Amino acid sequence: MSEHTFSPGSVVTARGREWIVLPQSDARLLHLRPLGGGDDAITALLPELEPIHSASFPPPQVMHSGTQAAGLLLRDALMLKLRAGAGPFRSFGNIAIEPRAYQLVPLMMALKLETIRLLIADDVGVGKTIEASLIVREMLDRAEINRFTVLCPPHLCEQWHEELKERFHLDATIVRSTTAARLERGLLQDRSIFTEHPFTIVSLDYIKNKTRRDAFLLHCPEFVIVDEAHTCARSGMGPHLRYGLLKDLAANEARHMVLLTATPHSGDEEAFYNLLSLLKPEFVDLRTIDNAAHPLRQALANHFVQRRRQDIGEWKEGNLFPDRLTSEATYKLTGEWNAIFHDVLEYARELVSRESEGTFKARMNWWAALALLRCISSSPQAAIRALNTRLDNTLSPDGKSPDEEDQRCHIEALNEKGALSVLDGTDDNLTLDDVEPGAAQEEDVAILKRLIERAKHLKSGNDPKLQTLKQIIKPVLDEGYNPVIFCRYIATAEYLADELNSAFPQREVIHVTGDLTPTERLERIEQLKESDKAPLLVATDCLSEGVNLQEQFNAVIHYDLSWNPTRHEQREGRVDRFGQKAKNVKALMYYGEENPVDGAVLQVILRKAESIRKALGVTVPMPEEGDRAEQALMKAVLLRSGNYIGSKGMDDLFAQDADLQALDAKWESAREKARRHRTLFAQNRLKPEDVLPEWEKAFAVLGTEEDVKRFVLNACERLGAPLKSLKQGGYQAPLPHFGEKHPGLRDRLDAAGLLALKHIDFYYPSALKAEFIHRTHPLVSHLADYLAELAMSGEDTKLIARAGALYTKEVETRTVIYLLRIRSRLILKRTLHECDLLAEEALAIAINADNQASVIPKDQALKLMQASVSKDMCKEAKERELAEELNQLEEKQPMFRSLAEARAKQLLADHRRTREAAQAKGSYEVKPQFPVDVLGVYVLIPDLKLF
Known part of the structure; x- marks a missing residue:
């Protein structure tokens, strides 16, 4: 008859094998993981229907004896199999990256808050996505939340989905206008996408609509990440709607919120304090407080972290x-292309001078002229498309120009469309529109x-911009750089x-534009x-935001200058970021x-932005009136002839233009x-000495990149498929x-689609075209599972062994190494519920x-475990030696028990220390599970010379 009460961490027998009882089990249904198996082998059994009995982990036998190397392989396999690892953080066993110590600062700050409200404002490329994802993964693994959502601009949804899935093993559902209808189909009336899909990534543009917003507020998860949070805090209709949504979300004091932005305070006071008010409403009062010692300033330091790269x-x-490494390169307009360019420029100048300023027709001519200037500066093909495309002039339905009383609203609509297609948008909403704007006017057919016709007959060999690019890019390619060339338009x-x-x-050349879906x-690219x-x-700016290109590319060329300096920084940030393997990246500005x-554009906008960035170490976007200034700048170009590349010309232009x-x-x-x-708000309270011990403790339990490398190399060699080091890395x-x-292992790898792996690496960032093998990678999991099963069966002790004895000169006294697996129940008590978590640790102890x-x-x-054998030891x-130790295992259980109790106390201290705020809502309790599993016994006999 089955025993129906099994605590988490208990070992049971069922279906002819041993299993570990998982925390989600209850008396009616047991969730079990097989000993030696991974999470993919978890199953659920009904005690009422089949026999399930308590079991203990079988101790090693003398017959399990093997070499020392075979014992090390077991030790590494057991360590890398851990998912619910003991230590200060619950999540590290479930992530596919070894975070750097500085990236733990936001996590440690978050865990010290009862309700997490955090603004992470680290510099571009430092790793804000990793930092936020670590927090949400940790909260899930501590069972403090069950659901989360990421709110982000629509074009970042795929990047977030890939990041969460590949690095944090969280498969989130994307919710935006193109997916919502399908997701809602078949839902019951009282259900929501956000109740049926616990992990979601939501387009801000989709959810900010009032109808959708109200439904979202009703069912919103308890944890919210907001990416590009600065776009939700500034003035304007779109940001106003987004800010209203976040303000309503923040009104629930129990909701955890993490806000991400690289530009929290770019000169817009109102936007900055709007962001701070989402953390705590009283932080708005900081606008009048300059004293760094003020209690409110001290309180903000617990919620706000900002680090520059330095x-x-x-x-x-x-x-x-x-x-x-930044540089510039220039080309000269020559030949027929020079003649066409200046003819287009003269036509544009004539176009803007035709009509009285302020009329609808004048505004149409203005945008047509700007479109021509933008496209003719880009390429002949872009100019041809602009010349061929009639400007969308928002004519009335009957095809006539709007009446005078309707001119204002039509001009506003025209300006909005023109700003998106010709200009680059504001920093709140940098446009991703890369379609060539229309410039054709009916009267100028x-x-x-x-x-x-002239542009069509212009051969690429006569395009000085293109030909000079070919010349300047050749040495870049010869130096081994892989560049991304950014341009403005699809053509x-x-x-x-x-x-x-x-x-x-000799290069694999591709182009990526807005014609493709995200x-x-x-x-x-993959x-x-x-x-x-x-x-x-070659890419348009559809790839300039939120797409990580550092794995394959290490240079950026601005073939077309952006008219917004933030766009330049974003382009370069695609390759210049955490995870870039190259020591140097190149950024070349071409004009x-x-x-x-x-x-x-270069003198008035880009050089100004660069001087500010160098002075402060961070980018300060153009003021919100930047689009108006861009138009004033182009107006000066159109209304004045001459060369404005020199500083003197720019000084004259500034002196004459109030805008x-x-x-x-x-x-x-x-x-x-x-x-x-x-100066006032930079947060550097947590120093390396505060964080590094926690980082080291976590990876001592779970294993580092070096441990993964050693295990996979040793395992593959001993299994008959040794890895070959490559010159290019990996x-x-x-x-x-x-x-x-x-064959059994091969079948497992084949079923997991791993046999196609040809090039692998054990460090992040990985070598070019090599797959990064981390501790949670399926290859590591399958190797560890297979070897652990072999060890438990005792079938191949030459390969992997649970016991061993040898002579060595590396110990002075007889030393016995025991490999132990310690399991503890971590009981989290809250006001409304109690949650059981399982913590495991593979531990080596020595008994002299x-x-x-x-x-x-x-x-x-x-x-x-790597001690060299100094001489052979006979079988007898x-x-x-082994029999002597194995016969004493029962006597040593009190010693193991005391050790397990001490480790449980340490585990409790770790969790209390890193989650101090949890005491406000409940408490932790840790109970070690007995008996302690003895996985391996290895006897080292000193080989001493006698004189």
């Missing part, structure tokens, strides 16, 4: 970020046709890709890994020497505010060779000749 240097974790990207593919056949863009050629990517459009003077003054004011805010993995001696036991530090345990001696 701040990470104090952690002394090596060179985590590349050096950015003949002129436009002539310009189109230019297609044109460049075709030309560069012919010019550089998923298709990521797939196309497919580059399959080519034997080095990659060369026309005699192009007045490039000259004006540009106002822009400069407001930008200077924004710089000063950003500097002052940086290893060649002949995994199909497992089938010769271990005086029968004194001690936990062996990780490095010492590794040294002892081995059996005698």
Whole structure:
């Protein structure tokens, strides 16, 4: 008859094998994980229907004896199999990355808050996504939350989905206009997407609508991450709706919220304090407090973390970020292309001078002229499409121009469309529209046709911008750089890709534009890994935000200057970020020497932004009136002839234009505010000495990248498929060779789709085209499971062994190493519920000749387990030494029990220390599970020389 009460962590027997009872079990249904098996082998059994009995882990036998190397393989397999690892953090056994110590700062800050309200404002590329995901994974693994959502701009949904799934094993559902209807289909009336799908990634543009917002507020998960939070805090209709949503979410004092932005205080006072008010309403009062010692300032330091890249240097974790090498290159307009350019410029100037300013027709001419300037500066193909496309002039339904009384609203609509298609948008909403704007005017058909024909007959060999690019990019490629070339419009990207593919056949050249869906863009980039050629990517700004390109690319070329400096920083941030393997990344700004459009943008906008970034170490976006300043700048170009690339020309332009003077003054004011805010609000309270011990303790239990590497290398070699080191980094993995001696393992790898792995690496960032093998990678899991099962069965002790005895010169007294598995129940008590968690630890202890036991530090345990054999030990001696130890196992259980109790107390202290705020709602209790499992016994006999 079955026993119906089994506590989490207990070992039971059922169906002819041993299992561990998992915390989600109850008396009616047991959730079990097989001993030696992984999470993919978890099953649920009904005690009423089949026999389930208590069991103990079988001790090693003399017949299980093998070599020392076989024992080390078991030790590593057991360590890397741990998912619910003991230690200060619950989540580290369930993530596919080894976070850097500085990235633990937001996690440790969050855990010290009863309700997590955190603003993470680290610099671009430092790893805000990793930091936020660590927090949500930890809260899930501590059973403090069951659901979460990520609110982000729509184009970032796929990136968040990939990050959560690949690195944190969280498969979230994307909710936006294209998926919501399908997700809602079949739901009961009182149900919601957010109740049926516990993990979601939601488009801010989709959810901010009042109808959807109200439904979302009703069913919103208890944990919310907001990416690009600054876009939800500034003025304007879109940000206002988003801010209203966040304010309503924050009104629930129990809801956890983590806000992410690289520009929290870019000179916009109202936006900055709006963000702070989401953390705590009283933080709005900080606008009048400059005293750093004020209690409210001290309170904010618990909720706000901001680090620049140079701040990470104090952690002394090596060179985590590349050096950015910036340079500029120019081209000269020559020949027929020069003639066409200036004819288009003269036509544009004539166009804006036709009508009286303020009329609808004048505004149409203005946007047509700007479209021509933008496209003709980009490429012949972009110019042709603009000349061929009639400007969307928002005509009334009968095809006539709007009446005078309707002019204002039509002008506003026209301005909105023009700003998106011609300009680059505001920092709240940088446009991703890469379609060429229309510029054709009905009354100028003949002129436009002539310009189109001339552009069509212009051969690429006569395009000085393209030809000079080919010259300057060659040495970049020869140096081994893999660049991303950013341009403004689809036509230019297609044109460049075709030309560069012919010019550089040794490269895999592709282009990615807004013609592809976000998923298709990521797939196309991922497919580059399959080519034997080095990659060369041409892209529009559809890839300039939220897409990680650092694994394959290490250079950026701005083929078209952006008219917004934040866009330049975003482009370069795709490759210059955490995870970039190259020591240096290149950023090249490319422009026309005699192009007045490039000259004006370069001198007035881009150089100003760069000087501010160098002075402060962070980017300060243009003031919100930047689009107006851009138009003023282009107006000056159109209304004045001459070369504006020189500083003297720019000084004259500034002196004559009030709008540009106002822009400069407001930008200077924004710089000063950003500097002052940086001084007042930069958060560096947690220092390396506060965090590094926790980081080291966590990975001592679970294993580091070095442990993974050692295990996989040893396992593959002993299993008959040794890995081959490659010159370009990483290893060649002949995994199909497992089938010769271990067909069962090969079948497992085949079912998991792993036999196709050819190139692997054990460090992040991984070598180019190599798959990163982390401790939770399926390859590690399958190897560890298979080897642990072999060890338990005792079938192949030459491969992996639970016992051993040897002579060695590396110990002075007889030393016995015991591999133990300690399991503890972590009981989390809350007001409304009690939750059982399981904590496991694979531990090596040493017992010397005086029968004194001690936990062996990780490095010492590794040294002892790798102790070299000084001379052979006969079979009889081995059996005698092992039998002596194995016969005493029962006597040593009190010693093991005391050790387990001490480790449980340490586990309790770790959890209380890292989650101090939990005491406000409940408490932790840790109960060790007995008996302690003895996994391996290894006897080291000193080989002493006698004199």
